[in-house]
Amino acid sequence: MKTDLELFSSIVAELLKDEKEHPVAQHLKAEKMFEIVDLDLSDEPMNEDAFKTSITELVTRTPKTATPAFFNQLFGGRKGKAVLGELLAVMLNNSMYTYKVGGPMIGMEQAILKEVAKMAGYPEDFGGTFAPGGSMSNMMGMIMARDRYHEDIRMQGVTKRMIAYTSAESHYSVPKNAAFTGIGRENVRYVNTDEQGRMLPQHLDQLIQEDLENGHAPFMVNATAGTTVLGSFDPIEEISAVCKKHKLWLHVDGAYGGTVIFSDKYKYLVKGLELSDSFSVNAHKTLGTPLSCSLFFAKDKRFLYDSFSSEASYLYQTDEDDLNPGKTSIQCGRRNDALKFWTLWKAVGTNGLADIVDHEFALADHAREYIRSKPEDYTFYSFDNSIAVCFNYKGISAKKLCTALFEQAELMVGYGSFGDDEFVRLVMVNSENSTEVIDQFFAKLEAFVEERPELFPEAHESANSH
Numbered sequence: 001m002k003t004d005l006e007l008f009s010s011i012v013a014e015l016l017k018d019e020k021e022h023p024v025a026q027h028l029k030a031e032k033m034f035e036i037v038d039l040d041l042s043d044e045p046m047n048e049d050a051f052k053t054s055i056t057e058l059v060t061r062t063p064k065t066a067t068p069a070f071f072n073q074l075f076g077g078r079k080g081k082a083v084l085g086e087l088l089a090v091m092l093n094n095s096m097y098t099y100k101v102g103g104p105m106i107g108m109e110q111a112i113l114k115e116v117a118k119m120a121g122y123p124e125d126f127g128g129t130f131a132p133g134g135s136m137s138n139m140m141g142m143i144m145a146r147d148r149y150h151e152d153i154r155m156q157g158v159t160k161r162m163i164a165y166t167s168a169e170s171h172y173s174v175p176k177n178a179a180f181t182g183i184g185r186e187n188v189r190y191v192n193t194d195e196q197g198r199m200l201p202q203h204l205d206q207l208i209q210e211d212l213e214n215g216h217a218p219f220m221v222n223a224t225a226g227t228t229v230l231g232s233f234d235p236i237e238e239i240s241a242v243c244k245k246h247k248l249w250l251h252v253d254g255a256y257g258g259t260v261i262f263s264d265k266y267k268y269l270v271k272g273l274e275l276s277d278s279f280s281v282n283a284h285k286t287l288g289t290p291l292s293c294s295l296f297f298a299k300d301k302r303f304l305y306d307s308f309s310s311e312a313s314y315l316y317q318t319d320e321d322d323l324n325p326g327k328t329s330i331q332c333g334r335r336n337d338a339l340k341f342w343t344l345w346k347a348v349g350t351n352g353l354a355d356i357v358d359h360e361f362a363l364a365d366h367a368r369e370y371i372r373s374k375p376e377d378y379t380f381y382s383f384d385n386s387i388a389v390c391f392n393y394k395g396i397s398a399k400k401l402c403t404a405l406f407e408q409a410e411l412m413v414g415y416g417s418f419g420d421d422e423f424v425r426l427v428m429v430n431s432e433n434s435t436e437v438i439d440q441f442f443a444k445l446e447a448f449v450e451e452r453p454e455l456f457p458e459a460h461e462s463a464n465s466h
């Protein structure tokens, strides 16, 4: 083990050096991957030197998500104290189903869940767990909503046409989960949004009325706190009123934006969260813990047990249900996803987590200010109080620009669309970044276009005509 840890340290040292020199990994064409990188497995063992060379190559050819040039996804950066927790979880290799096997790690996980539930305004008898990602957290919400609709469903399956409602801007896991849970993709209704991509409660009410008139069974609404593209927040209070009127379960998908509950300044964006029946939040997006770290909460823990517990005498041999969280999980063996969040939280304090969130909004403000200061070059698509900053530059197709920046190893940034518009989506999910990094992002992008008139004739023609 000791030699392997030394090897680990030396490979990590190479990686950190390489990240400084090449913030974006050299582009590796997918069709050349097996040719260029030594990926094949062999019958014979490898000697240590060749082994190290091979792994180091694999590591350094892998896209870099922790550098200041990575804005491609809703995660990024590397928080040292969180990585430390993750590495320790790997060393300990517990499974988080019983107190017998998890020991104080079970209490550590509960300490996190308790604090976050309190911030969300959930009662003391809430239920909570860590799921393998936001998509799975959303599925837990859907399963509970389905099971609450009628007590026979768990035993007899879905027999009615049950309908779920979500906004047109919500995450694609909602229809996927509808297929998984026996609801069916065609029984997901997409509610219209306003100009900022927020669900329209009146349209929701109208769709529910129509389904009721047609004899269907509306059972849940999925509201989004931080939509994947625009980063907008559905109006939870108004949606909750519609849910109460029709007796529907309300799940709030806060995978992306739910962490605003840590911030006094921005938690108004999830006003009414305490009215929901379940909600989820990812610490691996805006808070920078390593993947995956997804928290799921049910307002009433009895319902969590109803949907997820199964007796297993070979497993649950000691202690109370509260200390055996296997009974509220979709998994059997469950890795310790909580420790990395706990080590981070312990190190920076609750105020430090608030600072992370506030800083990301401040970075977004900085980017918006810059874009708005250059209306002749930039078309701006988003709005204040979102950490996604969406724009186009000099009329260049976002897809073309993002692909070229990636292939030429300059920047990793993605594009998205809303309505008929497609645009670059610059996301502020790496709190290690400073405003200088954001300035460099724009400087790099602009120089990239400037230096390539043959690739971007559209940008250069418009410049000449001025």
Ligand SMILES: *Cc1c(COP(=O)(O)O)cnc(C)c1O
Residues within 6 Å of the ligand: 074, 132, 133, 134, 135, 136, 138, 170, 171, 173, 224, 226, 227, 228, 253, 254, 255, 256, 282, 292, 294
């Ligand atoms: C990222 C995201 C998810 C999915 O979370 P994973 O952890 O990637 O499964 C769900 N909903 C929203 C709004 C998201 O942004």
